[in-house]
Amino acid sequence: MSEAMLVADRLTRHFGGLTANLEVCITLARGELHALLGPNGAGKSTCINMLSGDLPPSAGRILLEGQDVTGLDSAARSHRGIGRSYQRTNIFPQFTVLENCRLAAQSRRPRPWRIFTDAMKTSDTVERARAAIVEAGLGGREQRKAGLLSHGEQRQLEIAMVLATDARVLLLDEPLAGMGSEESGQMVELLRKLKQNRAILLVEHDMDAVFAVADTITVMVEGSVLESGPPEQIRNSEDVQAAYLGEEEHG
Amino acid sequence: MNSAVVTLFKLAVLAGLVLFPAIGSSFYVELVAKILIMAIFAMSLALLVGFTGLVSLGHAAYFGIAAYTVALVAPEYEAANLWFVLTASVLAAGAAAFFIGLFVLRTKGIYFIMVTLAFAQMAYYIFHDTALGRSSDGIYLNVKPDASLFGWAPFSLDEPLHLYYFILAAMVAVFVLLAYVLRSPFGRVLAGIHSNEHRMKSLGYSTFRYKLAAFTLAGALAGVAGFLYAVLFGFVTPEYLSWHQSGNVLMMVILGGLGSLAGAVAGAFAFIGLQEMFSDWTKHWQLLMGLVIVAAVLFMPTGLAGLPRRIFRTVNWGEDDE
Numbered sequence A: 001m002s003e004a005m006l007v008a009d010r011l012t013r014h015f016g017g018l019t020a021n022l023e024v025c026i027t028l029a030r031g032e033l034h035a036l037l038g039p040n041g042a043g044k045s046t047c048i049n050m051l052s053g054d055l056p057p058s059a060g061r062i063l064l065e066g067q068d069v070t071g072l073d074s075a076a077r078s079h080r081g082i083g084r085s086y087q088r089t090n091i092f093p094q095f096t097v098l099e100n101c102r103l104a105a106q107s108r109r110p111r112p113w114r115i116f117t118d119a120m121k122t123s124d125t126v127e128r129a130r131a132a133i134v135e136a137g138l139g140g141r142e143q144r145k146a147g148l149l150s151h152g153e154q155r156q157l158e159i160a161m162v163l164a165t166d167a168r169v170l171l172l173d174e175p176l177a178g179m180g181s182e183e184s185g186q187m188v189e190l191l192r193k194l195k196q197n198r199a200i201l202l203v204e205h206d207m208d209a210v211f212a213v214a215d216t217i218t219v220m221v222e223g224s225v226l227e228s229g230p231p232e233q234i235r236n237s238e239d240v241q242a243a244y245l246g247e248e249e250h251g
Numbered sequence B: 001m002n003s004a005v006v007t008l009f010k011l012a013v014l015a016g017l018v019l020f021p022a023i024g025s026s027f028y029v030e031l032v033a034k035i036l037i038m039a040i041f042a043m044s045l046a047l048l049v050g051f052t053g054l055v056s057l058g059h060a061a062y063f064g065i066a067a068y069t070v071a072l073v074a075p076e077y078e079a080a081n082l083w084f085v086l087t088a089s090v091l092a093a094g095a096a097a098f099f100i101g102l103f104v105l106r107t108k109g110i111y112f113i114m115v116t117l118a119f120a121q122m123a124y125y126i127f128h129d130t131a132l133g134r135s136s137d138g139i140y141l142n143v144k145p146d147a148s149l150f151g152w153a154p155f156s157l158d159e160p161l162h163l164y165y166f167i168l169a170a171m172v173a174v175f176v177l178l179a180y181v182l183r184s185p186f187g188r189v190l191a192g193i194h195s196n197e198h199r200m201k202s203l204g205y206s207t208f209r210y211k212l213a214a215f216t217l218a219g220a221l222a223g224v225a226g227f228l229y230a231v232l233f234g235f236v237t238p239e240y241l242s243w244h245q246s247g248n249v250l251m252m253v254i255l256g257g258l259g260s261l262a263g264a265v266a267g268a269f270a271f272i273g274l275q276e277m278f279s280d281w282t283k284h285w286q287l288l289m290g291l292v293i294v295a296a297v298l299f300m301p302t303g304l305a306g307l308p309r310r311i312f313r314t315v316n317w318g319e320d321d322e
Helices: A044-052 A074-080 A097-106 A123-135 A151-164 A181-197 A207-213 A231-236 A238-250 B003-023 B026-052 B060-073 B082-104 B109-129 B160-183 B185-202 B207-233 B243-256 B261-281 B285-299 B304-312
Strands: A004-015 A018-029 A033-037 A059-064 A082-085 A169-173 A199-203 A216-221 A224-229
Touching (some): A004 A044, A018 A044, A018 A199, A018 A224, A033 A181, A044 A082, A044 A169, A044 A199, A074 A082, A082 A151, A097 A123, A097 B185, A123 A151, A151 A169, A151 A181, A207 A231, A216 A238, A224 A238, B003 B026, B003 B160, B026 B160, B026 B207, B026 B261, B060 B243, B082 B109, B082 B207, B109 B243, B160 B185, B160 B207, B243 B261, B243 B285, B261 B285, B261 B304
Parallel strands (some): A033 A199, A033 A216, A082 A169, A169 A199
Antiparallel strands (some): A004 A018, A004 A059, A216 A224
16 A cells, blocks of 8 residues: 555544444545445444544544644645535536636635735636646536536536645545436546545445545445455445445335 | 726726715715715725635724724824824824734634724723713814824815815725735735635745734724724714724625625615614614615625626626636
């Protein structure tokens, strides 16, 4: 395994009497895509929310390249290189595609005191934004209003915004949700490309996509890690089949 | 209706305001000066309500604090230096906004509305009931500030025309300043916070700091308005800080159209113009004003600023606001 970028060390989260995550351990490595699977209510969202800083853990630590980032909020973690996309599309619908990504890029060079500068003419942020848009496969749609994009394009925009922040660790929450087969094919290609020099955590329900692109799969059930390993091991695991894949057939 | 036409229209309005004293009686010149001051006040609130999504119901506090600063700092029977008292008032209003912002910006939505109101009421009672405000009846500003700069006086505020043009220049300056702020990277962050604050945080913005900066700037600019108001009428009263005043300026912003500086100016003109007209007809003018506001919200959801576009019905100008 290559170098570890983000390590979740026994993350635990209680909501009142409910334990949503119990001692979850996950390691994300550069160049790898790590998929997080599990039935609804398994605690995947809680886990990704703790990793991104949207939710403080009740116990456990989060290490980014060896440094403890557990106490940092999402804005501070973003500056350390953790970027996140959301399950429910979370963009600036009134802005153009370019402006969505330009705002993301601007967060790296805020200089808020320069109030007589035209934001649209800050060439470094505009260039960074354009590069991210092309990398996410949205080239040519820079001037479209984000709210008018197709669902699949909005999912791509989510990722483009994360790329525009120069994130090295990507936490992607169901980027394929609601996508048609052609769109999800393109997204899988994009994920393959993106993981080359980044570490990716992918929460996803689309089994075909997960097995096509993941290097490591962690299966969660009822807030705990059931099994973690390469796709072949997970595919053949009886525990996983019993707990998760079997249930899929019923529901 | 492209942007050149809009610019031309704004310049025509400006020309009209510059030429107005040539045709208007002194009563109307003073009325327009009052409207211009309220336009500054409305634009400062528009920065919060229309552009950042922070609905403050206590904006009169900063207006009133600046007005009181002039009255308290100026000597009783001599002229204060204009530039000194202007700076002092704006700093006082900005400092108050910064301090109050530290608390209120930790709340959201309806709670934000309530706590901005609560702080403004506290400020109101400080001037109404304590020795600081001297008397609940208010304070007279007997002598208008002196505009001398190093012994040279470019104009005299004792002259109604000079005062009018000074106020007009301040209004234009605030308009231009805010127009620049809104298109700057800082302004775009405020727009992002308005659209989706959660996402701004996850993109790495400490949104609290940006909101605090906007709140402070808005308070300072409300202070410019409060300062000019005290100078124009030579009198300050705790009513300047009352929640009626906060409500009125909010109505100007809504009437003008959220998210437009020119709309805030138009809202001030419409609100005070109607107020004058209705109070000529009846002492129950607030009833009529209420009806107008209800009608405006129902039939003119984009406010006065959206009216030309609605009239001409030409499609999408490609602007990124709704």
